[in-house]
Amino acid sequence: MPTQSVGLLLRYIALTLQLKPMNPFKWQLISSLLQQEKLAVIATLNKANYPQTALIAYAEDKRLCLYFQTGQHTRKAHNLTHNSKVALSIGLKEENKMTLQYEGIAQQLGNSQEIKSLKQRFLDKKSPTTIEYLERADAIFFKITPTWIRYSDYSHIKNHPTVFECSFG
16 A cells, blocks of 8 residues: 555544544554454453453454454453453464554444444454354454554564554544
């Protein structure tokens, strides 16, 4: 994608989400890692404010929002009914030495057209989430809007790692 197009896209996203425009280089690094990875560890809080984690498959969009599917009777689904704040760790491949720490607000999706589009996004990504899993009767879908992201790339540690943080909203 040409640099000018990335800049225009970032300004549009910033206006849409009412955010400060993000540095295109940082956006590209975060977006690229989100596209490469398929799994994340998500942390939610139960009613007693104890953290609970789970491994999820996710899909992403150009606004750096994440989407995941789960069963309606899972702990994470139950936890999100009373506290929508989540934290995720992305970048589970040891050979990459790149990670994202990602915090955001999760919201359950109810629009059937949006869910249909999301299912296709999972399949296009070749996510571990199969069509059988996406079509389960108890399947529910969430969108996570980022509030804070920390990108870390230690693959070139001898030349200085690349580490930065971005706050949203």
